[in-house]
Amino acid sequence: MSLTRVSPPYRELRTRPWHAIVLCCREPARELARLIAHVGHVVPPVLVISPAADPKQIGGAFRLGATSYLVAGDFNRSALSAAVDGTLHGHTHLSPRAASLLQQGGAEPPSAVEAAEGGEAPRRALSPRERQIMDLLANGFGAMEIGGRLSLTEKTVRNNLSNIYAKLGVRGSTEAVLLWLGITPRRGTSLG
Incomplete structure (x- = not known):
């Protein structure tokens, strides 16, 4: 390169x-x-x-x-x-x-257009426990800290995170947090 x-x-x-x-x-x-x-x-x-x-x-x-x-x-x-x-x-x-x-x-909240196109979809796609985990992840907590706050093992939190990423269609925690905050990361699409 x-x-x-x-x-x-x-x-x-x-x-x-x-x-x-x-x-x-x-x-x-x-x-x-x-x-x-x-x-x-x-x-x-x-x-x-x-x-x-x-x-x-x-x-x-x-x-x-x-x-x-x-x-x-x-x-x-x-x-x-x-x-x-x-x-x-x-x-x-x-x-x-x-x-x-x-x-x-x-981050700015999603616009009215984004909300109409499913800006709230990430929250609706997750169970109440998964929403708790995402709220903690978005506040900078790691799997071990999330587990401690929710009385879960770190392995259980990691399993939940894997399920969350699959439901949200993201590859990892950063993309999940951006999406959770209303910022959809671009994936090689045309912007022109």
Whole structure:
């Protein structure tokens, strides 16, 4: 895999297909919209790296089609490598600060259109116990901590999480939390 630096207006992105894009910018929602406008075809997975630690910027980036989001200075080299590799394969990654901001309810609620199209579907698809588990997961608790709070074994929580992921049609905890918060992660679809 090779990396090529491109700058606005992103004309270089039209010359060949890309496997993934790493977008480093201060205003991710604005820059991602510009990037999408210039790509002009199916947009590959996008990893946003930004100093913007604003829930609206993070949520906006995901709504526009970002796959992953890292807040600058909130990750190490290993986490960056994992995020690039995961994003390349369509998996969602968040730095701890981005995850915390989204989990604290900073994401905008689904629009009226999203609600009409099933924005509440994730909650309805789960049993009351699974909703409890998702609420705790969305607040940053791990399987062992969730088990302790709900008097369940860690294995039972992990089994429940596997069932939840299957019901929600997601690949892991980050995608589940984003969906739970009303942010549908993009999966290689056309945004143009």
